[in-house]
Amino acid sequence: METSTYQDVNQQVVERCKGGDNRAQYELYKLYSKAMFNVSMRITNDYAEAEDVLQEAFISAFKNLHSYKSEASFGSWLKKIVVNAAINAIRKRRAELVPMDERIAGEVADEPSDEEDAAWQVDKVRRAIQKLPDGYRVVLSLYLLDGYDHTEIGEILGVSESTSKSQYSRAKKKLLEIMREPQFAA
Template structure:
């Protein structure tokens, strides 16, 4: 019942935004900016760029609010805008997904290492993810952290589902490789 009330309040704020209420726009921004910044940051891996993406995404959302249908939550609709804006920002930097035939990843077993091999601390994982090449980091973030499936990721990035799966597999292996580096242990 509490979730329903929250959704009703959000829907009321959205309706006020559609009516041109600037205070309602600020309310939506306050409600969603932190979570959407985190999505942007995971994809862009750059604080200033993530801020720019966030602002562009909100501007786009407010301009296109008339296209929002209540079929999905406002947060889901906004998240798609943020993800697309972040990916477009990366594309502008002329970064590309790592080619399928590139051999930069050494073969690393798929099994999760024991705690004795690698300390699985959140900070270490975050730092390791930040070191991934853009293509790997984007696919890994969209799949693991944002919950998109490979078909959706392929659609978002303009690649095939199998390319998304391959990038994810390589990203996982590269992530483990980074975390096993002796100088990374600190």
């Protein structure tokens, strides 16, 4: 049994979609919509906008399915479409990245750990991330939660790698400030 070649488990469904099968499109939607909504929500931070982005991304994916070459999983190909659509939605809101100032971009020490319940900590971080300005939240989400490196983030956002790193550093600092606010510290 050869295991060196990549085989997407959903390739048959994708091929049926390419053939115009509407049921296959619905199958792909059911398989990926929840995960892709979560990606969109992390970037847009707005439920209705995340839903719109999700729908636009799936429409775009189905229209451009012929360009999917099966070199990576369908999910990773679709995720790129969702990320780009979410970034475009934010740009439409005219969100701007904070200007880079290399002199103040430094490493941030990790927040001291405490004895609180892990589930509460996760909720605390999630709520704090939602309070970040768009530019910070996008870079932080793409880097920490979606696994992009700063070069890729720079390409996605149309900024330099150093700007992405600076935004990430500032996002961490701001996140710590938010988490130290009285409503989060309790």
